[in-house]
Amino acid sequence: MAEPILFYFDFLxxxxxxxSIEVERMAARLGRQVEWRPVLLGVTVLKVMGLKALPDTPLxxxxxxxxxxxxxxxxxxPFNRPDAPMQPLAAMRAYTWLAGQDAALAKRxxxxxxxxxxxxxxxxxxxxxxxxVAAALGVDPAALLEAIGSAPVKQTLHQAVEAAIAAGVFGVxxxxxxxxxxxxxxxxxxxxxxxxxxxx
Amino acid sequence: MAEPILFYFDFLxxxxxxxSIEVERMAARLGRQVEWRPVLLGVTVLKVMGLKALPDTPLxxxxxxxxxxxxxxxxxxPFNRPDAPMQPLAAMRAYTWLAGQDAALAKRxxxxxxxxxxxxxxxxxxxxxxxxVAAALGVDPAALLEAIGSAPVKQTLHQAVEAAIAAGVFGVxxxxxxxxxxxxxxxxxxxxxxxxxxxx
Numbered sequence: 004m005a006e007p008i009l010f011y012f013d014f015l016x017x018x019x020x021x022x023s024i025e026v027e028r029m030a031a032r033l034g035r036q037v038e039w040r041p042v043l044l045g046v047t048v049l050k051v052m053g054l055k056a057l058p059d060t061p062l063x064x065x066x067x068x069x070x071x072x073x074x075x076x077x078x079x080x081p082f083n084r085p086d087a088p089m090q091p092l093a094a095m096r097a098y099t100w101l102a103g104q105d106a107a108l109a110k111r112x113x114x115x116x117x118x119x120x121x122x123x124x125x126x127x128x129x130x131x132x133x134x135x136v137a138a139a140l141g142v143d144p145a146a147l148l149e150a151i152g153s154a155p156v157k158q159t160l161h162q163a164v165e166a167a168i169a170a171g172v173f174g175v176x177x178x179x180x181x182x183x184x185x186x187x188x189x190x191x192x193x194x195x196x197x198x199x200x201x202x203x
Numbered sequence: 204m205a206e207p208i209l210f211y212f213d214f215l216x217x218x219x220x221x222x223s224i225e226v227e228r229m230a231a232r233l234g235r236q237v238e239w240r241p242v243l244l245g246v247t248v249l250k251v252m253g254l255k256a257l258p259d260t261p262l263x264x265x266x267x268x269x270x271x272x273x274x275x276x277x278x279x280x281p282f283n284r285p286d287a288p289m290q291p292l293a294a295m296r297a298y299t300w301l302a303g304q305d306a307a308l309a310k311r312x313x314x315x316x317x318x319x320x321x322x323x324x325x326x327x328x329x330x331x332x333x334x335x336v337a338a339a340l341g342v343d344p345a346a347l348l349e350a351i352g353s354a355p356v357k358q359t360l361h362q363a364v365e366a367a368i369a370a371g372v373f374g375v376x377x378x379x380x381x382x383x384x385x386x387x388x389x390x391x392x393x394x395x396x397x398x399x400x401x402x403x
Binding site: 047051052053054055060061062063065066070073076077168171172173174183184185186187189190192193196203 | 247251252253254255260261262263265266270273276277368371372373374383384385386387389390392393396403
């Protein structure tokens with residue numbers, strides 16, 4: 004069986020949302036699996052790289068706002084977001100907890116978080132919003148809320164972020180195939196070409 | 204006659220070098236002209252956006268070093284660069300001076316600067332290196348050296364950078380067609396699709 008395509012994500016990134024849908028479409032065409040791996044831009048971009056968050060970056064934030072709409076139309080992906088930036092920690096911890104039990108369920112949860120925030124414009128920053136989305140997938144909301152605040156889950160996510168950084172990941176979405184990393188939803192055609200040709 | 208494709212460039216960017224070749228190939232396929240417009244990342248990225256230069260940015264600088272080689276191989280573009288980052292001001296002023304006299308000559312000069320620095324690994328930071336490349340195109344090197352230091356040329360470049368910023372340009376290469384801006388050499392397939400379809 005061919006190795007999975009690694010998909011590094013942080014729910015706060017709208018390009019990650021677009022990438023989460025496009026990479027699964029691509030994987031289905033190629034007969035591959037996609038393995039989701041969490042990373043936190045609050046660590047990579049702000050702390051390790053020492054850059055500003057996109058909403059605080061003149062010029063680029065305006066370009067990105069326009070470009071996201073354009074990319075979503077091209078990809079035929081619904082796109083409608085809340086006004087405020089997303090605080091992703093509760094959802095990222097919930098994903099981490101679920102992934103430790105059931106990877107398929109964790110991915111369905113991740114897709115539901117993305118869709119609820121970035122297509123339905125319902126803010127997914129709060130633990131209660133996260134628990135509600137998980138409950139619709141059959142997850143016990145009380146157990147999820149307890150897990151979000153637990154030290155082991157925080158530690159597991161922390162280790163995942165450290166591992167991502169050690170692998171060179173800095174932005175999302177990032178994709179890895181055959182040890183090659185590609186950054187950006189707009190690089191997926193290049194990823195597909197890499198898989199089909201075996202690289203160049 | 205169809206409107207030209209705008210190509211915003213700063214010689215210091217290796218992605219701009221790749222884009223300068225790819226955009227001309229694309230324009231030839233589409234029967235369009237490419238109009239080169241200078242911008243300075245030292246103004247947009249460092250001053251206006253308040254970000255760091257790429258060589259000072261952990262993780263991303265390593266990714267970009269690898270990705271540039273990979274993109275150059277895919278595009279079949281020679282890529283071999285000096286060790287030190289380029290200081291583009293002399294070459295950007297020389298371009299500005301030439302563009303005021305002969306746009307076609309200025310573009311040939313720009314292509315020679317890119318090739319010399321990014322394919323032949325000969326640093327193009329110094330006025331003397333710039334004058335040498337211009338001299339090979341029939342430009343009087345003494346006149347060029349005088350122009351590089353002149354107030355009117357500095358002012359013209361300054362105004363061009365201000366106009367680029369007013370148009371929303373922040374990174375290079377950026378391309379504009381029909382009022383739509385696209386950032387990144389890897390977006391050229393999307394630019395081509397935009398031109399062919401009239402947008403979406």
